[in-house]
Amino acid sequence: MSDQNSLLTTPLNALHLELGARMVPFAGYSMPVQYPAGLMAEHAHTRNAAGLFDVSHMGQLRLVGPDAAAAFETLMPVDVIGLGVNKQRYGLLLTDEGTIIDDLMFVNRDYANGGDLFVIVNGACKAGDIAHIQAKIGQRCEVIPMPERALLALQGPQAVTALQRLVPGVEQLVFMTGGAYRWNGAELYITRSGYTGEDGFEISVHEAQADALARALLAQPEVKPIGLGARNSLRLEAGLCLYGNDIDTTTTPVEAALNWAMQKVRRTGGERAGGFPGADKVLGQLDGSQPATRKRVGLIAKDRVPVREHVELQNTQGQRIGEVTSGLIGPTINQPIAIGYVEPAYAALGTQVNAIVRGKAVAMEVAAMPFVPTRYYRG
Template identity: 75%
Template sequence: MSATASALLTTPLNALHIELGARMVPFAGYSMPVQYPQGLMDEHKHTRTAAGLFDVSHMGQLRLIGPDAAAAFETLVPVDVIDLAIGKQRYGLLLNDEGGIVDDLMFFRVSEQELFVIVNGACKVADIALITERIGQRCQVLPLPDQALLALQGPQAATALARLAPGVDQLVFMTGGDFDVDGIDCFITRSGYTGEDGFEISVAAHDAEALARKLLAQPEVQPIGLGARNSLRLEAGLCLYGSDLDATTTPPEAGLNWAIQKVRRTGGARAGGFPGADKVLGQIDNPASLSRKRVGLIAKERIPVREQVEIRNLDGQVVGVTTSGLLAPTIDQPIAMAYVEPALAAIGTQLHAMVRSKAVPVEVAAMPFVPPRYFRG
């Protein structure tokens, strides 16, 4: 989206970003830090070795409240909401009636009668409107515009955060709860979007800067911008909505069948029943019906292969297009995600990426490109 600087929204940490020397750029309608003076490469490597603090307050936060909240939300997503245990989190997909992905999201079971949901920043207004329209009669849909969201990511994140919030290191991946962080009330989940161990912290906007300063005072922690967040999530093989996923992409095309639990796929009263179910379940049952499939690519030459680069087979025919790509700092190789014809999606398939009219040899590779280090106990 294009926006003038004056039209951009700001997060509660805007003044702190500027104080820290961040280079600010438009992102999802907000002015956001793309990098700090240490630079993207150092920020990426610091997150991989210590702990990085990210401002993700542009994301949308909401609560769904009522005895029917879980069952109602399950009608919008192809995942198991009803059986998610209290205190646990799950990845979900909001779909349209054609089975296309309207947004990807995270949801947390707070209690029998409450879900906490986080949606993407660029989609949050439309998501909240859609959720309210579809299930607002069955549960209370409560947006949380006065909450900020911080992510503390990296192998030393637990050490740093536990100094301020004793006991938080006992959480395991995709669990969470309420914590006092050195006098500040926070809702914390052990999750994130970097492939590293870490936490996402929901905090009242008026406490966000104080919390950020407490975290940045820890010796392990440095501020990290959107640039490194993007390179980390791509190394982790994680999709970016608006690039790797959109409303024309179905979960099977995106390789997200793992996110659709068996109870929503086959037999029983809860199979199907979500928007686009016939198409999505048909594609799962008959993979040959797919016209494209998301894959990982590694370039054989040291030439970055970025988004919207044409992919050709060895005979020169166009067979796909990249959706994300960069020089991966951790493995020091150019990596990308792309959608290609299913017959060419096997690991090891040799293809060409057309970078400025040059055919760069690429190979279909397994994702994630860098193994995740989530803490599972």
């Protein structure tokens, strides 16, 4: 863990302390892990009402120029060129070996007509990601980091009710779309997306207005502050990967069961298929010519024993077949859930495996993800 004094802080740091947050080091920042209500209450409040998360540690950048999409597409197995204006998409930066440098979100803010591609990357990876993007495509488009922008996430079924009081019109957004809005003179860019499996929004705001906006949101009766602890339990129930745990530079998109994130135009035939880093390996794993040796799966335990990351997974004969990468007792389903990697022979739904917790076998079953049904608003 970093020394608390060497940590960066977000523009909401004073607010977190005022609200009684317990602060921990995360991605080089001092971040709130929970508030006095506690993780379980925060998790439930986000599922039932609306939770406000400070995600200002994330990296925000702009790719500017008419060639931005074609250039960005060379770094990822994702359709960037075909993305409509104000539409958002999930992306994966890959190494030359086809493994995952980072996962990210990007929006086409009309780069073709003087706008940009707006990209949000993970906090722990942002310096490396920006350097990588700059080195690879900086000749073809401008790569402009936005360290002056804070990022707030408002998540939960009542998020839209609270936010539209302050920013009328946001209710017209649907899942994975965005738009430019104003609040008290502040320029906001808001997407209807998030990391909880619930309906909700991510709001990019200048650091100078972040505290005022956060306080205005917390003044709404539906909204409470939520820390990193509940952010993690919510995303795990939603079956979403955490970079550094469930995906990293040792995992390919196919091993990570992220085939859905690679659009057909980049996978089969046609002039835009392949052409991304590690394409031979990734496409070989997709078509079975170079089969993946492991697969990411969801797991549910039969007993109420928490199964955490790095726990070994064995088959019923006691042979090692994989490892858990994220795990906890899911507050909503009240059962121990986990994400892990197993040999492909054990990846089918319903397969029985054992997690070895403190030398004892905990029976688990391969289960479909998400563990809790998602409630994204698709219109």
